[in-house]
Amino acid sequence: MALSLDTVTLDLGRRRVLDAVSVGLQPGRVTVILGPNGAGKTSLLRIAAALVPPSAGSVAIDGSDLSAMPRDVRARTIGYLPQAGDVAWNMVARDVIALGRLPYRDARDDSAIAAAFAATDTEPLAHRRIGELSGGERARVLLARVLAGKPRWLLADEPLASLDPAHQLDLLDRLREQAAAGTGVIVVLHDLAQAARVADDAILMAEGRVVAAGAAADVVTPDSLGALFGVRLATLPGQAIGIPVERL
Numbered sequence: 510m511a512l513s514l515d516t517v518t519l520d521l522g523r524r525r526v527l528d529a530v531s532v533g534l535q536p537g538r539v540t541v542i543l544g545p546n547g548a549g550k551t552s553l554l555r556i557a558a559a560l561v562p563p564s565a566g567s568v569a570i571d572g573s574d575l576s577a578m579p580r581d582v583r584a585r586t587i588g589y590l591p592q593a594g595d596v597a598w599n600m601v602a603r604d605v606i607a608l609g610r611l612p613y614r615d616a617r618d619d620s621a622i623a624a625a626f627a628a629t630d631t632e633p634l635a636h637r638r639i640g641e642l643s644g645g646e647r648a649r650v651l652l653a654r655v656l657a658g659k660p661r662w663l664l665a666d667e668p669l670a671s672l673d674p675a676h677q678l679d680l681l682d683r684l685r686e687q688a689a690a691g692t693g694v695i696v697v698l699h700d701l702a703q704a705a706r707v708a709d710d711a712i713l714m715a716e717g718r719v720v721a722a723g724a725a726a727d728v729v730t731p732d733s734l735g736a737l738f739g740v741r742l743a744t745l746p747g748q749a750i751g752i753p754v755e756r757l
């Protein structure tokens with residue numbers, strides 16, 4: 510069940526945000542999207558999640574056009590975790606997580622909800638109101654909500670942003686587990702070292718275009734990332750990708 514974008518262009522106002530992007534993503538793999546601010550990563554993710562229609566081109570899952578897919582099927586197929594997700598409703602965490610089951614008839618499937626709690630270390634937060642949680646706690650609850658829906662594709666936009674180091678590692682482990690179970694995982698990351706650790710495949714973007722795509726071993730290299738971001742990376746022993754230490 511591949512997810513493919515075919516010559517996708519997105520114009521927002523007078524700005525060309527994505528320019529004839531064609532790329533194929535495979536299930537059972539973690540695909541990391543990397544690129545500078547404004548490269549179009551979030552836009553690509555939102556188009557792949559059918560939240561925004563492309564101005565031209567098409568998106569398909571296993572050859573079926575996303576725009577023609579019934580909404581409930583789409584909701585069960587794709588789980589989207591937005592960047593720094595805010596929640597408008599001040600519900601308790603358990604009810605927020607249970608919302609992930611809405612696309613299903615067995616909306617209160619307790620086993621799916623329990624698995625989502627366990628995967629995200631959110632059980633202790635179950636009865637807390639979402640508006641009273643820290644940014645990182647809220648991020649874990651929102652991930653649990655997506656996991657509870659057991660999507661075949663999981664799209665996450667900078668999910669590490671508000672997490673402490675231990676929960677960052679947990680989240681990356683969860684993404685790897687999802688991929689090992691056959692889910693297609695697409696994740697936008699800014700942390701290059703973590704990206705190198707978690708990625709099977711990678712898409713490098715700049716100025717609305719795909720600069721490189723393929724197996725992470727080929728695409729995520731100090732040279733390619735240095736050129737993409739205009740920085741020099743210092744690599745410590747045992748690290749595939751180091752940290753940025755200097756602008757080029």
Ligand SMILES: Nc1ncnc2c1ncn2[C@@H]1O[C@H](COP(=O)(O)OP(=O)(O)OP(=O)(O)O)[C@@H](O)[C@H]1O
Pocket residue numbers: 521522523524526544545546547548549550551552553
């Ligand atoms: N509603 C909008 N109208 C016009 N331009 C927009 C709109 N939303 C986003 N853009 C522009 O589209 C471009 C791509 O934005 P996008 O959020 O996809 O980038 P990104 O790679 O995810 O960036 P970041 O790393 O900063 O999150 C940016 O130049 C942004 O200013």
